[in-house]
Amino acid sequence: MSSPSIVWSDWQPLVLPEPLSPAVLTEVVDGGQTFRWNHSSDGIWQGVWADCVARLKPAVPDGLLWSAPPELAGMVANELPSYFGAGLRFDRLVDDLPWRSDPHLARCLKAFPGLRLLRQPLEETLLCFLCSSTKQIVQIKQMVELLAQRHGREIAPGIHRLPTWTELAAVSEEALRSCLLGFRARYVNQTAQILAANGDWFNRLEQLPYHEAKERLRELPGVGEKVADCVLLFGAGRLEAFPVDVWITKTMESRYALEGWTPQQIAHFGRVHFGASAGLAQQYLFAWERAQGRS
DNA sequence: TGGGAACCTTT
DNA sequence: AAGGTTCCC
Numbered sequence: 001m002s003s004p005s006i007v008w009s010d011w012q013p014l015v016l017p018e019p020l021s022p023a024v025l026t027e028v029v030d031g032g033q034t035f036r037w038n039h040s041s042d043g044i045w046q047g048v049w050a051d052c053v054a055r056l057k058p059a060v061p062d063g064l065l066w067s068a069p070p071e072l073a074g075m076v077a078n079e080l081p082s083y084f085g086a087g088l089r090f091d092r093l094v095d096d097l098p099w100r101s102d103p104h105l106a107r108c109l110k111a112f113p114g115l116r117l118l119r120q121p122l123e124e125t126l127l128c129f130l131c132s133s134t135k136q137i138v139q140i141k142q143m144v145e146l147l148a149q150r151h152g153r154e155i156a157p158g159i160h161r162l163p164t165w166t167e168l169a170a171v172s173e174e175a176l177r178s179c180l181l182g183f184r185a186r187y188v189n190q191t192a193q194i195l196a197a198n199g200d201w202f203n204r205l206e207q208l209p210y211h212e213a214k215e216r217l218r219e220l221p222g223v224g225e226k227v228a229d230c231v232l233l234f235g236a237g238r239l240e241a242f243p244v245d246v247w248i249t250k251t252m253e254s255r256y257a258l259e260g261w262t263p264q265q266i267a268h269f270g271r272v273h274f275g276a277s278a279g280l281a282q283q284y285l286f287a288w289e290r291a292q293g294r295s
Numbered sequence: 296t297g298g299g300a301a302c303c304t305t306t
Numbered sequence: 307a308a309g310g311t312t313c314c315c
Contacts, residue, residue, distance in 0.1 A: 182304095290310090
């Protein structure tokens, strides 16, 4: 993953409003929100988003240091805090969740202190989650890495950003299939045709309130309820979005007695029960449920 | 409106 | 054998 020809800047602090332990950092960058961060060595993570490449290293006690190729360091210094949602006080948002009356939520919050939602570039968030259906994190990472290497611009030696939608519109469905997308290749291809023909599409999307933005996203081939909510939550800062996947379905059925509910009903319950930051609650429930599966 | 099919890798 | 879903009949 790391290229020997890359020079890295000196480590500098990333200032966040709340501490982030190494374990919770792992959950943030490799727990299903994003798919382009890889463990390089000794707890160092290397990631790519938009035109940025960075390394991240936990620092005692719960701080974070970053490094980037010198020619990108200015941009990364600017973009990294917003990517990590440094402008949001997640501790306050968490405190507003109904943990006082919801013991399961309280347990999840305690298990992953400082868990954050990333604020990712909207356009590539859509691409990643279009690739995500019935795939696990490792497989999604594999697909988007191939898309980047073969169709995205090189931003540092050996490191490529994800292709833009304009670039994707020129890639054949066949070439997308060879990036292991399978039936998702058609979704990406058709979506790219629509987006490339509407230069203003993402700007207009960001102006819309949550429900209308979700409807607009769902007009795109391959975007259903779950993918639309992931795109809005991780790429547009809509914290009320409550993506319901198999893990959340499992959690809500067993911990909230919602057996037999449809995913749509579960999503509605989630937004009502957890409130304005339902998506943040979702991330905690999701992390906790996955951790149960592993242990 | 519910269930099967859509790819292809990993388990 | 089934996977962190969508689409279509």
